[in-house]
Amino acid sequence: MDIKKYKVEGNEKIELQTFATSEDHGFEEKELIDQLMPESVSKLKELHWKLHAEEKKGIIVVLQAMDAAGKDEAISYIFSNLTAQGLKTTSFQKPSDTELNHDYLWRIRDGLPARGQIGILNRSHYEEVIAPRVHDDLLKDEMIPDNVDKEKIWPIRFRQINDFERHMDENGFKVIKFFFNMSKEEQADRLLERMKNPKKNWEFSFRDVEERKxxxxxxKYFEDMLNNTATKASPWYVLPADDELYSRYIITQVMIDCIESIDPQFPEISEENQEKLDKYIKQLESEKA
Incomplete structure (x- = not known):
């Protein structure tokens, strides 16, 4: 798989409509389910163990999309297979009063990983350059810098987000961002399934349908987000999200590529500790004799 075809690095302006929401990728569903996904997840799990054991680097994973695009399922089918100690998942909803009383990046801090961890942001700081533009009543006066026109705040926020992500990257935390590019027709099908299936009613919100307006x-604003916040250090990957299974496969391949670029290693035991280890091995083996 050539993951570069899904990658946006900011070196040229893109139009979101040129990215497919599904494609003829050449893989059979059975091949993905029985072979490719299990192999990829297994490889990702082994690399994650090394990342967690070494505790030198961390990875921030951003999942951004419309409702029902597959973010939760990606977490369940991919990241839940990784060691829990090295994984941190945070979901972001409408900001609370406490969060609104701080700067818009403040609430992201609790979701950031430690060294040796992968931090999953289910929605993220990017909500703050999307939702308030769609619903301009969400942007209150106290959120706007002094002497800045309301319409001019978005380039400022894009710059601040890029600075924040560059800061994280320069301090040892890779930032990988996935945008689930889903068609309006596919979203309708998934929402209808949630509405009609009693076992999935709990996943449905009336707001999901209302937002389709x-x-x-x-x-428009997703495209602007991609064009203004995709960088070489913190790229976006635009997933053909109508095909959930294939999108998950892309995610696993991107994550494998990311950790391989970090090249984590299991820590080597010191000579002194090796002698102590050998001593205790003999001690425990003698107990079993």
């Missing part, structure tokens, strides 16, 4: 606005 703003579909075109969301697509």
């Amino acid at each position: 703003y579909w075109d606005s969301y697509q």
